[in-house]
Amino acid sequence: MQKGRITRYQPFPLIDLPDRQWPSRSIVAPPIWCSVDLRDGNQALPIPMSVEEKLEMFDVLVGIGFKEIEIGFPSASQIEFDFTRRLIEEQRIPDDVVVQVLVQAREELIYRTFEALRGAKKAIVHLYNSTSPIQRRIVFGMDKPEILGIAVRGAKLVKELVHSLPETQVIFQYSPESFSATEVDFALEICEAVVDVWQPTPDNKIILNLPDTVQYATPNVHADQIEWFCRHMRNRENAIISVHTHNDRGTGVAATELGLMAGAERVEGTLFGNGERTGNVDIVTVALNMYMQGIDPGLDFSNLAAIRAVYERCTRMEVPVRQPYAGELVFTAFSGSHQDAIKKGMDAQDPTPGALWEVPYLPIDPRDLGRSYEAIIRINSQSGKGGVAYVLESEFGLHLPKTMHVEFGKVIKALADARGNELSSAQIHEAFAQEYLEQEGPLKLESFHSEDLADGDGSVACVARLRIDGVLREVRAQGNGPIDAFVRALNQEDIAAFKVLSYAEHSLGQGAEAQAAAYIQIQMESEKSLFGAAIETNIELASVKAVLSALNRVL
Numbered sequence: 001m002q003k004g005r006i007t008r009y010q011p012f013p014l015i016d017l018p019d020r021q022w023p024s025r026s027i028v029a030p031p032i033w034c035s036v037d038l039r040d041g042n043q044a045l046p047i048p049m050s051v052e053e054k055l056e057m058f059d060v061l062v063g064i065g066f067k068e069i070e071i072g073f074p075s076a077s078q079i080e081f082d083f084t085r086r087l088i089e090e091q092r093i094p095d096d097v098v099v100q101v102l103v104q105a106r107e108e109l110i111y112r113t114f115e116a117l118r119g120a121k122k123a124i125v126h127l128y129n130s131t132s133p134i135q136r137r138i139v140f141g142m143d144k145p146e147i148l149g150i151a152v153r154g155a156k157l158v159k160e161l162v163h164s165l166p167e168t169q170v171i172f173q174y175s176p177e178s179f180s181a182t183e184v185d186f187a188l189e190i191c192e193a194v195v196d197v198w199q200p201t202p203d204n205k206i207i208l209n210l211p212d213t214v215q216y217a218t219p220n221v222h223a224d225q226i227e228w229f230c231r232h233m234r235n236r237e238n239a240i241i242s243v244h245t246h247n248d249r250g251t252g253v254a255a256t257e258l259g260l261m262a263g264a265e266r267v268e269g270t271l272f273g274n275g276e277r278t279g280n281v282d283i284v285t286v287a288l289n290m291y292m293q294g295i296d297p298g299l300d301f302s303n304l305a306a307i308r309a310v311y312e313r314c315t316r317m318e319v320p321v322r323q324p325y326a327g328e329l330v331f332t333a334f335s336g337s338h339q340d341a342i343k344k345g346m347d348a349q350d351p352t353p354g355a356l357w358e359v360p361y362l363p364i365d366p367r368d369l370g371r372s373y374e375a376i377i378r379i380n381s382q383s384g385k386g387g388v389a390y391v392l393e394s395e396f397g398l399h400l401p402k403t404m405h406v407e408f409g410k411v412i413k414a415l416a417d418a419r420g421n422e423l424s425s426a427q428i429h430e431a432f433a434q435e436y437l438e439q440e441g442p443l444k445l446e447s448f449h450s451e452d453l454a455d456g457d458g459s460v461a462c463v464a465r466l467r468i469d470g471v472l473r474e475v476r477a478q479g480n481g482p483i484d485a486f487v488r489a490l491n492q493e494d495i496a497a498f499k500v501l502s503y504a505e506h507s508l509g510q511g512a513e514a515q516a517a518a519y520i521q522i523q524m525e526s527e528k529s530l531f532g533a534a535i536e537t538n539i540e541l542a543s544v545k546a547v548l549s550a551l552n553r554v555l
């Protein structure tokens with residue numbers, strides 16, 4: 001890289017628009033969405049999609065709710081042509097979906113495009129030529145009037161050929177490709193020249209697609225360009241202004257959103273941002289960003305994983321794990337403080353359908369996108385007690401009392417530190433079982449029996465048979481409940497000197513098969529306090545075993 005004074009690159013010139021309006025606007029309604037997965041996305045793949053793969057993707061796009069789908073560049077190759085023919089001949093295009101085809105402003109390609117469209121009910125013919133100074137100079141070796149001439153000749157031929165498709169309703173779309181790198185006044189001039197040929201009306205609008213073909217500037221400049229264009233255009237009511245952003249600077253989504261605030265009404269993009277170089281704008285993100293602000297985007301991503309699976313299979317691309325909304329890790333917290341807040345948020349969340357979603361660190365409910373809550377908390381050495389408690393609760397139904405979270409959190413922290421990697425929920429459960437449920441000595445319960453005393457004040461007598469370091473012993477006592485009686489028995493027989501600080505229990509599962517979980521916190525004479533836990537078929541046994549679990553841990 002060059003150092004110090006950079007001469008290889010230069011700042012992008014600003015647009016003269018001192019009274020720009022877009023900064024104080026917000027997005028209040030969804031745009032018209034147009035998927036360009038099958039064209040811009042496809043043309044950027046190392047192995048372009050086969051006809052069968054394109055068909056599968058087309059069906060997915062229709063299922064999501066796209067009403068405009070750019071299906072390809074039919075004059076580019078036989079596959080592209082055949083795909084267009086298959087859709088038309090096999091009547092796979094729903095009546096409310098319009099297919100769009102791209103073509104350069106070149107005579108032979110335009111003829112071939114119209115041949116491909118024969119029999120279609122409705123189609124958008126998308127004509128383009130590049131307009132920026134660098135393209136004019138380096139690629140075309142032409143001046144502005146010559147470039148304008150390419151567009152106008154192409155537009156005239158398209159208009160002429162519409163008559164060759166009497167059964168097709170043709171909508172015109174023109175893109176001054178490399179718009180965002182073109183002088184705005186020239187981009188407007190060339191678009192108006194095309195408009196003059198096509199003569200759109202408010203009932204038969206032209207689509208003017210203003211591509212950010214390569215991103216050179218910050219998204220605010222893109223917004224200025226769009227607003228400038230919309231405000232200076234003649235007969236604005238005759239056009240739908242469309243944005244088509246790429247992502248070279250990583251700001252495709254931002255540029256699209258600001259473009260909408262600046263007056264665009266239509267968005268072209270792809271699923272997960274596939275497309276040339278760094279990709280086209282990711283339509284999933286733009287749409288779900290709207291949803292997250294309470295706007296129905298009109299696209300359905302309620303089973304994003306299924307959409308992603310088809311996308312990955314057909315394009316042979318992978319959705320990165322941090323991809324907004326769709327990535328494997330985007331609803332997962334490993335770090336303790338995030339987990340703590342998520343657990344509290346999930347506990348506090350109103351479960352009523354339609355209730356406002358208010359979970360910290362999760363801007364959107366993963367369930368809305370067809371994802372479960374299972375993976376929202378995953379455990380490693382960065383995790384905290386809240387996260388560990390969440391895993392035990394959500395996956396195993398174990399509701400550890402809050403005061404116990406600290407103790408078991410430390411157990412898991414030590415294990416994660418020692419292993420140096422992520423702990424699965426099964427490993428966490430296993431650690432819980434080893435720590436609390438499977439302590440077999442020095443105290444082992446052989447039998448326990450309690451019965452109410454006749455005095456009617458709720459007191460009970462208990463008799464327990466224990467093995468202590470392998471030696472059988474029977475203990476008895478009375479108390480105001482089975483646990484109290486058992487604790488007294490152990491204390492008065494000098495087996496252990498302790499008191500109970502807290503106790504919690506709950507059932508696990510439902511019906512006759514349900515088990516009971518009990519958690520007990522004891523304090524030894526030495527002031528040391530710790531927990532025990534047990535899971536048994538009845539609550540009395542679980543409580544007694546929880547006491548022994550705690551004692552065995554301390555003894």
Ligand SMILES: CC(=O)SCCNC(=O)CCNC(=O)[C@H](O)C(C)(C)COP(=O)(O)OP(=O)(O)OC[C@H]1O[C@@H](n2cnc3c(N)ncnc32)[C@H](O)[C@@H]1OP(=O)(O)O
Nearest residue numbers: 043073075076077104105106128129130139140150177213
């Ligand atoms: C920004 C975008 O994504 S635009 C879409 C790009 N997509 C694709 O290119 C995918 C499909 N393309 C193809 O299959 C081929 O490029 C074809 C079939 C379109 C054309 O193939 P070919 O003619 O063999 O080659 P090629 O693309 O190199 O043609 C370049 C010529 O077209 C001219 N050209 C490029 N774009 C346009 C345009 N929009 N309008 C008119 N002429 C154009 C170039 O100036 C160049 O002219 P020259 O030969 O006089 O120098």
Ligand SMILES: CC(C)C(=O)C(=O)O
Nearest residue numbers: 128175177178211213
């Ligand atoms: C053809 C146009 C719309 C294009 O794909 C681009 O400019 O990126």
